[in-house]
Amino acid sequence: MTKEKIFEVIKHNLLGILPDLDPASIEPLQSMRDLGANSIDRADVVIQSMEELNLKFPLHELGAVENIQGLIDFFHTKYLGNNP
Amino acid sequence: MYSNVVITGIGISTSIGRGIEQFTDALQKGVSGITRDDEDGLGIAGRIQSFDYEDRLAGLNLPDAILLRSRKAGRRAPRSAQVSIITALEAWMQAFSGKEGYPSExxxxxxxxxxxxxxYQYRMAEKFKEHPEYIPANYALHFMDTDHVGILSETLGIQGEGFTVGGASASGNVGIFQAYRHIKYGLCKACVVVGAMADLSPVELQAFRQTGALGGKRFAAEPEKACRPFDADREGFIYGQGSACLILESAKSAQERGIDVWGEIAGGAVCLDGNRLSNPSVSGEARAMKKALEEAGSRPENVEYVNAHATSSVIGDEVEVQALKEIFGSHAANVWVNATKSLTGHCLYAAGVVEAVATLIQMKNGFLHPNLNLKKTIDDECRFAGLTSRAEICHLVLTNAFGFGGINTSIVIKKF
Incomplete structure (x- = not known):
């Protein structure tokens, strides 16, 4: 699982929840909040991405994540933990 | 001085018509929406087939702002909420597109x-058993019925009062009656009432089957014959999916806005039997019709047509016939009676609104839709509509809805 693939999954789910977002405007260094996602939207992007990536963890572990890149890195670390 | 209450927008989604034009055509032709139910696997039903939310939105010619809000609020919502949005938007566009509206408050x-x-909840419960981690956060909003209120408020930009009303199979009429009061007493300028589509899971369908209330056994191989209100061979109700919407405002402001009026809600009534069970009561049903006519300042002998509750239930249809004879006496021979459920199946919570829409369409277009499958009537004194549509202009009409728990309702509609 590459970080590029993880970014694609997150982007796809973000666009599903915020259909008016311009796909080209989504960059890893942005936060989902800045892109217009409220707290429930953000939780659902994370949950749907977890499901697609076949990962499981409690959401509170994401506390320190500040932007999409942080989420990509977090998912990637979890993935490596599951697939050493 | 109380206001006269009129309807300036209607919308509908059922198994026999997506939108007013298609539904009108289906009523005139007497189309049955009842088919084998592959989703349930055990029975037959009148489900809304191949519903595509984005496709339906695109067909409504919505202004950009409403389209955007509808896509955001509804795209991932449960099916029933999506159907509510589409149905309400149809009525909304009719009442307000290109016309002066009202302040959102x-x-x-x-x-x-x-x-x-x-x-939707059943699917979530199945998911929860396997993967609780993947339950969406949005489920916390979507599982509440009031999600429909919030979604409609957001998409239509409504900021006045908003709430849900419950009344089992009479919910639709309870909603219309509350909306009527809001306009009559000047509590608001316009009131949108949406009968929500009951999206039953296999568990509720099985429970209805266990009570013996569901029909469809004898005609399992010919589903279009299974729903037969007032017929001697009826076996029980057939589940139908549907949603409908009415927009009510005062006659005066509708005239000032120069908007076409579908008809007038002249009165209504909700009254209880003092009985929590499912058995209907002649006196309760007759009392609802009597009170509704009193509220409208009308008399039973002036009623020309009743859109009956008539679910195809063995006991229910019989009780309603008795109640009609009690309220109308010898005039029963002159009053046309038909059952929209013979085409759509029983749309449960939405039924009252679906049938108000069917009534308004018939009154406006001067016809009565057929009673499908009514071959051997259970009564010789009532004047049941036949197996095909007929031209008939009606001026004063009752629409009935009765719910489990002894909830009796009737609405009076006048030609405007």
């Missing part, structure tokens, strides 16, 4: 129905 919204999205 002076528009109210009432959603008729409860336990609306049980199929």
């Amino acid at each position: 002076e528009i109210d919204v009432i959603v008729a129905g409860h336990n609306i999205g049980q199929q």
Whole structure:
């Protein structure tokens, strides 16, 4: 699982929840909040991405994540933990 | 001085018509929406087939702002909420597109129905058993019936009063009656009332089957014959999916806005039997019709047509016939009676609104839709509509809805 693939999954789910977002405007260094996602939207992007990536963890572990890149890195670390 | 209450927008989604034009055509032709139910696997039903939310939105010619809000609020919502949005938008565009509207704070919204999205909840429960981590956060909003209120408020920009009303199979009429009061007493300028689509899960369908209330056994191989209100061979109700919407405002402001009026809600009544069970009562049903006519300042002998509750239930249809004879006496021979459920199946919470829409369409277009499958009537004194449509202009009409728990309702509609 590459970080590029993880970014694609997150982007796809973000666009599903915020259909008016311009796909080209989504960059890893942005936060989902800045892109217009409220707290429930953000939780659902994370949950749907977890499901697609076949990962499981409690959401509170994401506390320190500040932007999409942080989420990509977090998912990637979890993935490596599951697939050493 | 109380206001006369008129209807300036109607919308509908059922198994026999997506939108007013298609539904009108289906009523005139007497189309049955009842088919084998592959989703349930055990029975037959009148489900809304191949519903595509984006496709339906695109067909409504919405202004950009409403389209955007509808896509955001509804795209991932449960099916029943999506159907509510589409149905309300159809009525909304009719009442307000290209016309002067009202301040958002002076528009109210009432959603008729409860336990609306049980199929969605059932799917979530199945998911939870395997993967609790993957339950969406949005489920916390979507499982509540009031999600329909919030979604409609957001998409239509409504900021007046808003709430759900419950009344089992009479929910739709309870909603119309509350909306009528809001306009009559000047509590708001316009009131949107939406009968929500009951999205039953296999569990609720099985429970109805266990009570013996569901029909469809004898005609399992010919589903279009299974729903037969007032016929001697009826076996029970057939589940139908549907949602409908009415927009009510005062006759005076509708005239000032120069908007076409579908008809007038002249009165209504809700009264209880003092009985929590499912058995209907002649006196309760007759009392609802009597009170509704009194509220409208009308008399039974002036009623020309009754859109009956008539679910195809063995006991229910018989009791309603007795109640009609009690209220009308010898005039029963002159009053046309038909059952929209013979075409759509029983749309449960939405039924009252679906049937109000069917009534308004018939009154406006001067016809009565058929009673499908009514071959051997259970009564010789009532004047049941036949197996095909007929031209008939009606001026004063009752629409009945009765719910489990002894909830009796009737609405009076006048030609405007």
